[in-house]
Amino acid sequence: MTSKLKAIPFSAWLGLVIVTLNLLVFVFGPMLAPYGQNEIVGAPFDPPSAQFWFGLDQNGRDMASRLLAGAQMSIGVSLAASLISFCIGIPMGFIAALFGGWVDTVLSRIVDTVMCIPVLISALVVLQALGSSVPVLIFTIALLDSTRVFRLARVVAQGISVLEYAETARLRGESLGWLITREILPNALPPLIAEFGMRFCFTFLFVAGLSFLGLGIQPPFADWGGMVKDNQQAILYGLYAPLFPAAAIALLTIGVNLVVDWLLSSGGTTQGADR
């Protein structure tokens, strides 16, 4: 085990630390925040000080407190969206791969068409129709993103189900449930876990981007993307205010990407050995 830990490269350690810290902030953030997220504690754009580490925002609210509180929304919405997209994408992908035939054709055609439209554009169309609210955001992104999960799950399951050990199980007369849970899922997990990291990164950036455009998470809730938007003008006066939330977004994405990169490179070798 220790040798396995040593085999983890520095970049992956860095990524793991960043992700862990963010998860801690996600869970405990609001409790750690010294001020309320909408509490006005001073003049707009007060620079960072010992009392207010990251200064104050455009309304004179404590930036640090809003960052801590905003983690809940920014991370929570994207985490929920990624989880739901996996809950939709994986079963559908497995079913398409195992049943094949018209089931596969119909599902794949639908997914292909949805994927022909840029995700941002699809999301904008839906938001135009339904308006922006947290549930709409989560389900829209989850549905759009599940197409990517579907594709990967389908390809991975197809790859495994043509292997001789899966064929042996079919020839034994095993049920579909056994095939999926015992033969395919355990072997599909490594690429799917790496994909989860990538999908989370994507949804996280996506939610933040929508908020930055004013179409994501709506006030009064604090969220990182929205904070960039609200404080954007300060940059013209040489103030760093919008950079703090933007950096928080960048940091978490880098962290997840570092972990995913390591998972993919180390997963690649074991995959090779399995084939």
Place this chain on the structure above:
Amino acid sequence: MIQLILKRVALGILTLLLVSALIFAGTQLLPGDVASAILGQNATPESLAALRQDLGLDLPAWQRYLSWLHGFVTGDLGMSLANRQPVADLLWPRFGNTMALAAYAAVVSVPIAVLLGLAAAVRRGSLFDRTINIVALAFVSLPEYFLGLLLILFLSVQFNLLPSLADTYAGMSFPDWLRATTLPALTLVLVTVAQMMRMTRTAVLSVMDQAYVETAFLKGLRTRRVVLRHALPNAAAPIVNVVAFNVAYLITGVVLVEAIFNYNGLGRFMVDAVAKRDLPLVQAAAMVFGAAYVILNSIADIVAIALNPRLRHPR
């Protein structure tokens, strides 16, 4: 091969139709209807009915879809709900602006990314390769507005080299236009180069791992010759796909960048329309973006087919 290409073109047209249907369906998700959304509080039953008839909302959905599609094909994109102007007049100039910005970014980023990816793949595992990979990984993770804001802070606020707002207007001279759009274009370049370079590297590496590349080395050929003569012709098709993928990303990634620099393009226009819930505008803009995306992907596939030696020289 001609057959395959014709098939791909037909598939592209079919996809466009499906995409248009999907976009139309997406805009119809709203419970209730557009008329009451427009008139809001001060709607009387009479004015509602009049507006519905005006908008054709009393017709079944499929008829409205067909008439919308017909309008779209013939250039009539409908009227904006917000300011009662023809959508086409509002949309095309901004679409031109967006394409100009995307083209500016692509012209810079594609050669840089492909060359860097190629160089990294050829020197796999070297210090150069590892450094550029880590840097690219970091840049892939950075959101557009973070890079954009940093660029504004350094290049325009602190050193006052370039304007922080991308103000463009009709009849602007080309040097002025370049000056105005360099910051947004640079932001786009930074975001796409990293991704494109990583994908190019992967594509080239998978070719460099082929046995025929080893054969070329065992013939005593120098690396340069092996890469140019043996690897590149086979890596061309995957690289074309990588480039198409990233240019498509450029066209939509523009949305965020336009918002940062207040650039008068289709992306910002569409975001404003979504905020105002201006249905015809959103439909038209989405269709234009979707069509650009589909057409780009179709072109990439056709080029890839044309580059495939097995298809070019059938048995």
Place this chain on the structure above:
Amino acid sequence: MSQSPNNVLTVRGLRVAAPNGAILVDGIDVDLAPGEVLGLIGESGAGKSTIGLAAMGYGRGGCRIIGGSIEIGGTSLMDGSRASREAMRGARIAYVAQSAAAAFNPAIRIGEQIIEGALYHGKMSRPEAEAWKLELLKTLQLPNPETFGERYPHQVSGGQLQRAMVAMAMSCRPDIIVLDEPTTALDVTTQIEVLALLRSLIQRYNTSALYITHDLAVVAQIANRIMVLRHGKLVEEGTAEQVLEAPRDDYTRMLVAERRGNLVGEASDRQIGDVLLDVSGVHAYYGKTAVLDDISCTLRRGETLAVVGESGSGKSTLARAIAGLMPTSAGMISFDGRRLDRSYKQRTREELRRIQLVYQLPDVALNPRQTVGEIIGRPMKFYFGMYDVPKEKAVARLLDLIGLPQDFAGRLPGALSGGQKQRVCIARALAAKPDLIICDEVTSALDPLVAEDILRLLKSLQRELGLSYLFITHDLGVVRRLADRTVVMQRGRIVEQGPTAEIFQPPFHPYTEELVTSVPELRRDWLDDVLAKRQITA
């Protein structure tokens, strides 16, 4: 060993390390005289390909030469610059790979690829190179040598491409040619042609060669001297006659004995019962091409039926049709007197249990996330409802039976060798207590000595358990030693069938004769004999 002054290749104390630091080649000396053919023999992991590539100063997949010296015609390869190494490669020492299909660039015409080296190294002008290419293509008996070079690699057959690869290697008239399993990927009937052409080419141009192969009989036809390697070390070295006739080392003796087919005992008296499997008039299609064309054969209880043929003969398709994996379009397959449905999905659990399949590649036949115990125990639970202690005991008994330690039950397949994995596959089949086991090329992916052990195991299991085997193979040696009766297939049809002893004795069916006579034998004059005989009949 004294160094002969006119050696074309002299290697001393060669050491090659893998990227993870493992030593692949450990202290090997090679001497190659002008016109001499040196055979490098060994099982997988012996380091023979690594030596061949190292002789060109090349390490595959990040392998590094960490010690020793390599001299080609008196010039040191390792001391010089990278440029001088590249100038030597292809020009003075050239390489022929096992798979020409992968070694040719799909985007460039064959002819261009053949002459590329000669032009690049400045050995010839273009007209000279073209003329030399034409001569080579003629010597190698390629069809339409004038226009052959205008084709792309995917437009010609595997055997032709393999010969074109030889032409490509000869393009600079090198002193040495490294032949890395050049005939292994070919069918036996094609192998003999390529082998004969290679030998005459080497003799004609007095080229020295390193001939790398795992097949003693192939190397016997072409090599003057033989080096036997194991785990990157030299086992023994000598003239071809000495190594083949009077091997000094035990390992070599085992290899030779295996190749002579002396290891597995002759067929013992077994109880052959009534008809178990009856295939009658079976047809199957892939799209519009018939892959099975009117196949009829029977297998009796306790009997071993072999189905032999070259690639594309339909032998594996037949196995899959019987298993219900390949839908048949006409005909009937009956098992123990009852008709089987054409798809396994419609067969009863009992029918599925009684026919078990063992595959060619044990690596992909075992789920890497299940332990050996789970893999073997599953059929027991599934078919017989065995749980806990009785199941564990049964698993232990089966492991005993197939010759693996009982503590293997807790291991994952990744920790097992290829031969051990194949034993687990057999145990999994046995766990269902089947009547018939379909063995689809079960020994093809294994090294000869490991394969021998598996065959012996299968034989003893048949004696003990009264099993019936359907043996799908391209290896006639396996058939002769194991099968009671044999079916010979070609292009989806049955050419001939009958008791094995009769099939392999004159009078032969013409196709069977071609197959039989194409299998290399250890005699050094075998190739000459066959060629002479074919000359007469032709």
